[in-house]
Every structure is written in structure tokens, then in C-alpha cells.
Amino acid sequence: MEIACEKVWHESSNYVDGTVAPELRLAMDEHIKTCRRCASVIDGMRNIVTLYGDERMAELPAGFSQRLRSKLEANMPQTRRRFFGWGLAFAASVLVAGGIELARYRNYQPPDASPKLGRREAKPVPPDLDVVVADDGKLFHLAACSLIIDRNTIRKMKARDALQLGCRPCPRCLNQYI
Numbered sequence: 001m002e003i004a005c006e007k008v009w010h011e012s013s014n015y016v017d018g019t020v021a022p023e024l025r026l027a028m029d030e031h032i033k034t035c036r037r038c039a040s041v042i043d044g045m046r047n048i049v050t051l052y053g054d055e056r057m058a059e060l061p062a063g064f065s066q067r068l069r070s071k072l073e074a075n076m077p078q079t080r081r082r083f084f085g086w087g088l089a090f091a092a093s094v095l096v097a098g099g100i101e102l103a104r105y106r107n108y109q110p111p112d113a114s115p116k117l118g119r120r121e122a123k124p125v126p127p128d129l130d131v132v133v134a135d136d137g138k139l140f141h142l143a144a145c146s147l148i149i150d151r152n153t154i155r156k157m158k159a160r161d162a163l164q165l166g167c168r169p170c171p172r173c174l175n176q177y178i
Contacts, residue, residue: 001027008038016045125169125177127160133167145173 001023008028014020015028032039131140135153140162147170148154159169169177 003027003031005031005035005038008032008035009041012041012045015042016049122178123176125159125163125174127158127163129159130156131159131162131174132156133162133165138167139170140167140174141170142173145170147172 003024008015008031011020011024011028015025020028032042130143132143132145132148132154133140134148134150135155137154139147140157140159141148143156169175171178
């Protein structure tokens with residue numbers, strides 16, 4: 001009877017314990033004679049059973065555990081310690097940058113509206129300017145403005161009337177009045 005290596009590996013524990021069926025044992029014996037890998041697996045299994053089955057305990061020399069732990073720690077990569085150090089440095093830099101931004105925010109003063117700083121003064125909207133307002137709009141526009149979405153609901157009126165309704169000038173087409 002031919003037997004595959006996988007079957008030998010699967011039954012190796014039972015083989016060493018002597019609990020496999022006699023015909024399977026014969027097939028495994030024949031296979032182990034010709035297959036070095038399976039012979040190695042069976043020998044390893046026997047060694048493990050022998051070592052764990054031995055009732056004598058091997059006594060370790062005094063201080064062995066401490067020396068082993070020291071050597072293991074010396075050979076361990078320092079990734080956790082390095083990561084912690086980088087994490088701490090990152091957190092500190094975030095706190096410093098946040099503090100600087102907070103100080104800048106507290107000392108913030110809006111730019112001066114004077115013409116010398118490049119900012120122009122807003123002109124008042126001419127009251128007789130013809131504008132359009134959408135029925136539910138909050139802004140008033142010039143008739144050619146590209147921000148008007150629904151041209152079917154717009155009404156023509158004077159700027160003074162739009163201002164009385166609580167509308168504001170459009171930032172695109174009436175930006176000189178903002």
C-alpha cells in the first residue's frame with residue numbers, strides 16, 4: 001500500500017504512540033525507509049516524546065534566567081523606545097506650534113480699510129440702481145450676474161427697495177459696494 005507524506009505527518013503522533021492500525025503501520029514503515037523527510041519527522045516526534053516523558057527535571061544554573069533576559073533585551077530592536085521618543089517630540093512640536101498660532105490669533109487685528117494698505121473703501125449702493133432679486137433670495141444682483149440660479153423667479157426693482165427688504169449686494173457683480 002502506497003502512502004503519501006502528508007498522511008505520515010498526520011499520523012506521526014499515533015505512529016510513535018503505537019496506536020495506528022497494523023496495515024497503516026506497515027505502510028508507514030515502508031515509506032519511512034525510503035523518505036528522509038518523513039523519517040526526520042518521526043525521529044523528531046520520538047525525541048519530543050522522550051524529552052517530555054522523562055521525569056527528571058533539568059536544573060538550570062543559578063542566575064541563568066537573569067542572564068538570558070539581559071541578553072535578550074540587549075539583542076531586541078529598540079523600535080518601541082525610538083517610536084516613543086519620536087512621538088514625544090512630535091507632540092511637543094504640535095503644542096509649540098499650537099501655542100504660537102493661539103498667540104497670533106489673540107493678537108489678530110483686522111486689516112485697516114484705508115486706501116494706503118491697498119484696500120479700497122466701499123461706496124454706497126446708488127439707491128436708483130436697477131437690480132434683480134430672486135423670490136427667496138437674500139442678495140440683489142445686476143441683471144447679467146452669473147450667480148443668479150433661477151431666472152424665472154427674479155423681480156426687477158430699485159436698489160433702495162432691495163435694501164429695505166433686507167437683501168445685500170451680490171459679492172460678484174456688486175463687489176464695489178461691499
